[in-house]
Amino acid sequence: MAAKNQYSFFKNVEKSFDKASVFTTWDNGILQQIKQCNSVYQMRFPIKRENGEIVTLEAYRVQHSHHKTPCKGGIRFSNAVNQDEVMALAALMTYKCAIVNVPFGGAKGGIKISPRDYTPYELEKITRRYTAELIKKNFIGPGIDVPAPDYGTGEREMAWILDTYVAMHPAEIDAAGCVTGKPVTQGGVRGRKEATGLGVFYGLTEICNMPTLMEKVGLPIGVKGKRVCVQGMGNVGYHSALFFQQAGAIIVGIAEYEGAIYNDEGLDVERVWLHRQKTKSILDFPGSKNFEKSSDALEMDCDILIPAALENVINGENAGRIRAKIIGEAANGPLSAEADDILNPKGVLIVPDMYLNAGGVTVSYFEWLKNLSHVRYGRLEKRFTENMNLHIVNQLEELTGKTISTVEKDFIMHGADEVDLVRSGLEETMTAATREIVDIWQKTPAIPDMRTAAYVCAINKVATSYAELGIFP
Numbered sequence: 401m402a403a404k405n406q407y408s409f410f411k412n413v414e415k416s417f418d419k420a421s422v423f424t425t426w427d428n429g430i431l432q433q434i435k436q437c438n439s440v441y442q443m444r445f446p447i448k449r450e451n452g453e454i455v456t457l458e459a460y461r462v463q464h465s466h467h468k469t470p471c472k473g474g475i476r477f478s479n480a481v482n483q484d485e486v487m488a489l490a491a492l493m494t495y496k497c498a499i500v501n502v503p504f505g506g507a508k509g510g511i512k513i514s515p516r517d518y519t520p521y522e523l524e525k526i527t528r529r530y531t532a533e534l535i536k537k538n539f540i541g542p543g544i545d546v547p548a549p550d551y552g553t554g555e556r557e558m559a560w561i562l563d564t565y566v567a568m569h570p571a572e573i574d575a576a577g578c579v580t581g582k583p584v585t586q587g588g589v590r591g592r593k594e595a596t597g598l599g600v601f602y603g604l605t606e607i608c609n610m611p612t613l614m615e616k617v618g619l620p621i622g623v624k625g626k627r628v629c630v631q632g633m634g635n636v637g638y639h640s641a642l643f644f645q646q647a648g649a650i651i652v653g654i655a656e657y658e659g660a661i662y663n664d665e666g667l668d669v670e671r672v673w674l675h676r677q678k679t680k681s682i683l684d685f686p687g688s689k690n691f692e693k694s695s696d697a698l699e700m701d702c703d704i705l706i707p708a709a710l711e712n713v714i715n716g717e718n719a720g721r722i723r724a725k726i727i728g729e730a731a732n733g734p735l736s737a738e739a740d741d742i743l744n745p746k747g748v749l750i751v752p753d754m755y756l757n758a759g760g761v762t763v764s765y766f767e768w769l770k771n772l773s774h775v776r777y778g779r780l781e782k783r784f785t786e787n788m789n790l791h792i793v794n795q796l797e798e799l800t801g802k803t804i805s806t807v808e809k810d811f812i813m814h815g816a817d818e819v820d821l822v823r824s825g826l827e828e829t830m831t832a833a834t835r836e837i838v839d840i841w842q843k844t845p846a847i848p849d850m851r852t853a854a855y856v857c858a859i860n861k862v863a864t865s866y867a868e869l870g871i872f873p
């Protein structure tokens with residue numbers, strides 16, 4: 401068992417890649433090219449804090465692959481940021497984009513800070529300075545590399561990045577496409593905020609509706625009634641939990657960094673969220689049992705466990721104690737290779753991060769397209785669709801002599817808004833990707849697990865794209 405300080409996230413990703421590459425027919429040279437990180441930019445810059453203190457910060461942007469451009473991937477603010485982590489996350493972005501057919505190369509960025517330790521004013525200064533560093537080295541732009549939110553960042557930081565970029569590129573007509581995950585008022589797209597969580601829900605729903613997989617794990621078909629535990633109540637964890645609850649699943653456990661809560665009868669996600677806003681802690685939520693350690697949530701009794709925070713939370717040390725039958729990796733890299741080796745033989749179905757949490761980048765793609773087209777989704781066709789639907793409804797009533805209820809009429813007539821189109825594109829993407837990966841897995845019985853099948857899918861797509869570019873004749 402690897403000690404925690406020996407853990408290399410990038411090596412873990414490489415290990416999974418190698419495990420999968422034996423199920424492909426690509427030349428070793430091609431596989432090596434795909435595996436490497438193409439560009440690694442490490443930077444240090446000083447920031448003067450509000451109290452006058454000067455601190456030097458460590459930050460990164462890694463572009464893993466240029467087989468398609470722009471590169472794409474989030475920026476995280478976390479004390480755990482280091483070069484190995486950002487490289488691993490950038491690699492995962494390449495594979496993730498390939499699987500969901502989003503035409504980007506993978507990238508990732510990070511600043512080694514805990515945002516809780518800085519004031520909003522300081523965070524703005526840091527974000528703007530980081531953006532300026534990226535601009536200086538040509539590491540950002542709508543056709544070059546497009547950042548997005550990740551752990552510790554959100555709409556606010558994306559708006560700062562946009563503003564800094566626009567200030568330095570005043571005449572660039574497509575400048576809004578230099579970053580995604582922006583507020584809607586700043587060129588963002590409706591539905592981006594909840595996209596990763598909703599994508600996790602769509603992906604797992606498709607899994608739960610597959611009779612062969614449910615038979616394998618010994619659970620009934622469907623999401624309804626499934627007992628779900630979510631680790632991390634950030635944007636991804638919160639929305640995943642919310643969509644599962646709305647679909648009739650029972651959220652039995654929720655964890656945050658101060659601890660975890662459990663209730664066999666189900667926790668109301670919205671109320672837990674409000675409780676945490678009010679008391680600054682998830683603990684002591686009425687009717688639930690407290691767990692002092694956040695990691696205890698991972699070992700709770702449940703059907704589906706959704707780790708939605710950081711990497712390596714399930715590793716060689718605790719994997720043996722996991723009781724869930726399905727693990728949906730909403731975070732990037734929450735399971736180490738040792739954890740995979742312990743859980744797979746036990747028959748636990750691990751639904752891998754690099755496709756399951758692809759909802760964020762999928763909707764980022766929609767946002768980028770919106771920015772390049774300079775028009776809101778639905779703007780042109782909404783009224784036309786509604787007029788046509790009204791006409792059909794009137795004809796139906798006239799021809800049958802029956803009246804359609806107002807509720808039904810409103811539903812039929814409704815023309816798609818931006819959020820409807822974004823969600824429909826997301827559902828289609830996640831469902832198709834799930835089927836594609838499961839298909840690869842089932843067609844080659846020697847492929848041992850779903851993660852390996854996902855890597856096979858990704859490797860084949862990236863390699864094909866290189867081959868089509870003529871790089872590997």
Ligand code: GLU
Nearest residue numbers: 473474548550760761764
């Ligand atoms: N940070 C998210 C991820 O890891 C989103 C990336 C993006 O939208 O570019 O997938």
